[in-house]
Amino acid sequence: MCESCGCSPTPSSTPKTLEVHTPVLSQNLQHAMENRSRFKQYGTLALNILSSPGSGKTALIERTMKDLHPRLPCAVIVGDLATDLDAQRLRRSGAPAIQINTGSACHLDAASISKSAASLDVQPDVLFIENVGNLVCPAAFDLGENARVVLLSVTEGEDKPLKYPVIFERADLVLITKTDLVEAASFDLKSALAHLDRVAPRANIIQVSAKTGAGLERWYHWIRHEVAHQKGLPH
Amino acid sequence: MESLLQTALAAAEREGATRIQQITVRVGPLSGVLAEPLRFAFEALSPNHAALAGATLVIEPTPIRCRCAACERVSDVDVAHYDCPVCGGRQTTLVSGRELELTRLEVT
Numbered sequence: 365m366c367e368s369c370g371c372s373p374t375p376s377s378t379p380k381t382l383e384v385h386t387p388v389l390s391q392n393l394q395h396a397m398e399n400r401s402r403f404k405q406y407g408t409l410a411l412n413i414l415s416s417p418g419s420g421k422t423a424l425i426e427r428t429m430k431d432l433h434p435r436l437p438c439a440v441i442v443g444d445l446a447t448d449l450d451a452q453r454l455r456r457s458g459a460p461a462i463q464i465n466t467g468s469a470c471h472l473d474a475a476s477i478s479k480s481a482a483s484l485d486v487q488p489d490v491l492f493i494e495n496v497g498n499l500v501c502p503a504a505f506d507l508g509e510n511a512r513v514v515l516l517s518v519t520e521g522e523d524k525p526l527k528y529p530v531i532f533e534r535a536d537l538v539l540i541t542k543t544d545l546v547e548a549a550s551f552d553l554k555s556a557l558a559h560l561d562r563v564a565p566r567a568n569i570i571q572v573s574a575k576t577g578a579g580l581e582r583w584y585h586w587i588r589h590e591v592a593h594q595k596g597l598p599h
Numbered sequence: 600m601e602s603l604l605q606t607a608l609a610a611a612e613r614e615g616a617t618r619i620q621q622i623t624v625r626v627g628p629l630s631g632v633l634a635e636p637l638r639f640a641f642e643a644l645s646p647n648h649a650a651l652a653g654a655t656l657v658i659e660p661t662p663i664r665c666r667c668a669a670c671e672r673v674s675d676v677d678v679a680h681y682d683c684p685v686c687g688g689r690q691t692t693l694v695s696g697r698e699l700e701l702t703r704l705e706v707t
Contacts, residue, residue, distance in 0.1 A: 379620055382704040384610050388603045388624065389699060504631030504699065529679035530629050533693075563679045565689060 392505055395474035399481065399508025406487035407595040409587070412507050414531060415515035416524070417497030420541040420574060422450050424515070425492045427574040429457035432490070432584060436591065439488040441480045443472040443496045450494065460484060471495065471502040478508075489591050499528040510594055511536040514567075518542050519549045522556035529563040537568045537586060544573040600640035606701050608650055616706035619650055623657040623702045628678055630699040634658045663696035 387393055403410045413421050422442070429438045438459040442450045443466055451463035462480045464472060472495050481491065493509060495502045514535040516524055519542055525532045532538065538560055546553060553571075560569055570586065572579035592599035603624065611619050622641075626632055638656060645651040662675045667683035668690035676684060681691050 379705050379707050380614070380616065382610055382614055382616075382706055384606070384701045384703055386606050386610070386701045387699060388606065388701055390606065391602055501631060526679060530631060533629060533679075533681070562681075565681060565691075 389504065389506075392474045395478050396506040396508040399474055399478050400510070402478075402481070403491070403508065403510065404594065407591075408487050408489065408491050409511075409591045409594045410481075410491045410493060410507070410509045411587075411590075412493050412495060412502075412509035412512045413515065414495050414499070414502050414512060414535075415497060415517070415541075416499050416520060419497070419515045419517035419520060421494050421497070421515055422453060423574045424539070424541060424572065425494055426454050426457050427577075427580070428583070428587075429454065429459040429492070431580065432587070433457060433459040436490060436588070437486065437488040438490045438492065439484055439486075440492040440494060441472075441477060442494040443476075445469075445496065454494075459488070460486075466496055469496070470498050470500070471505050472507060473505050474507050489595075490587060499524075499531045503531040503534060511590060513537045513539060514564075515539050515541050516556070516560075518546050518551035518553075518556075521549075522552045522559060525556070525559045525563045532560065532564040532567070535564050535567040537570065538564055539583065540569065540571040542573060542575070543571045543578055544576045600637065600644050603701055604644060604648060604651065607704055608648060610701075611650065611704060611706045614706060616704075617650060618652070618707045619654050619704055620707060621655050621657060621705035623659060623704070625659045625661050625698045625700045625702045627661040627696040627698040628663055629693070629696040632699050634660070659702065661695050661698045664694050665691035666694050667691050 415421050425440055432438055440454050440461045443464045445466055448463040451461040454461035464476050512535050570582045572583055589599050607622050641656040645654055665676050665681055666673045667688040669688035670686040672685045674684050682689055683691055
C-alpha cells in the first residue's frame, strides 16, 4: 500500500521491458516467404523489376514477352497508382497481364502479389513483377521474388546509382536501358559502369535497347539461366 | 508504421500489459526508412490506440557494417562504399545496415 495516500498500486504498474526483436515488416516478410515457396513449387522465376518512372520497364517487358512467350511461358503483374494502361499494353505481347492499382501507395507489397499470382490460370515459367516507378520505397519490400532487376535508363544520367544507392545495392541484375539514346543523351557509359561497380558490386550488368533489340539476347540468356536454376535443371 | 504499432500492441497484450510507455526501433541506413518520417507517422497514428497514450518512440540507428572475405575483418562503412577499408578487399558481405526492427517495449 502507498504510504502517502493509501492507494494500492496494481502489480502491473511497474514498468517492464520486453525484448521483442521483430522485423517491422514481418507481416510482409511472411507473405514474401509464402510467395517464394509457391514460386519454387511451380518452377516459376519471379523477377522484381524496379526503376524510376519512365526508364522503360513496360517497353522492356512488353518486348521481352513478345520475344519469349509462349515458348517460355510468361506473365506480368504490373503496379501503378492508377489506370490499367500498362496491363493493356503488356497484353499485346500475348502473355497474361494483371494490373494492381496501389491508390496512393508508392510500392507493391507481398500480399497483393500473392493474390494476383493466385488468380493466374496458368503458372508461368517467368513472372515479371513491374513495381511502381520509384527508386526509394520498393527497396524495403520483399515480394518473394527470386531476383531483383533494376533498370537505369541512359536518359536519367550516369550518376543515378550514386544518388539512390540503396536500391542498386540489392540488385541482382542492372539493365542499362535505352542504349540507342546514348549519344543523344550524352550518357557517359564508362562512369556509369564505375558507379555501378561501387554501389552494386554483386550485380550483373547488361546493356539493352528494347527499341533496336541490342543486347536483348544477353538478357534472355540470363532469364533462361535463372529459370533453369529455379526449376533445378542443369544450366 | 501501423504494422509496427500492431506488432507492439500484440506483444504487450501477450505479456498482459495494458499500456506501452516506450517503443524502441532499430533502423539501418539501408532499410529504406528515414527517422523523421517514422517519427511523423508515429505522432500521427499512435493517438488512435488507447494503450499508446503518451508513448514515446526511440530510434536506434544501426551502422552499415561489412565483413571482408579476404581479411575477415568487420568494419563500419559508408553507404555506397562497400569495399573493405582495412585491406581494400572488394568481396564484402553486409552484416548490418538493413535493420527495420521493433526492438523493445517499456510496458506497464
